[in-house]
Amino acid sequence: MLLPAAVLLSAAPVSAQTQPAQSSPNNNAIDRSSYNNSNAPVAGRNSFTEGQAKSRIEAAGFSDVSDLKKDDSGVWRGKAKKEGKQTEVSLDFQGNVNPAN
Numbered sequence: 606m607l608l609p610a611a612v613l614l615s616a617a618p619v620s621a622q623t624q625p626a627q628s629s630p631n632n633n634a635i636d637r638s639s640y641n642n643s644n645a646p647v648a649g650r651n652s653f654t655e656g657q658a659k660s661r662i663e664a665a666g667f668s669d670v671s672d673l674k675k676d677d678s679g680v681w682r683g684k685a686k687k688e689g690k691q692t693e694v695s696l697d698f699q700g701n702v703n704p705a706n
Contacts (some may be wrong), residue, residue: 667686
């Protein structure tokens with residue numbers, strides 16, 4: 606009696622999660638390179654290296670990125686130029702690039 610039940614269970618299809626990843630700003634696992642979901646840097650553990658932070662900031666339209674330092678909130682902060690104007694800029698753990706207000 607147990608053997609037939611075991612055979613039936615092993616033949617049953619394994620169901621996997623079939624829903625796609627959430628694409629809203631609440632999903633930290635999606636690529637955020639094309640938009641910001643925050644007008645201010647979001648504090649959190651930042652895994653970007655300094656080189657990656659510089660590249661992300663440049664990809665957002667800034668040039669001459671310099672003086673990058675990660676602050677106590679995990680936000681990369683530095684200086685950069687955009688449209689010929691020098692500004693302070695930040696990059697948070699979500700990939701949001703924001704000029705200083």
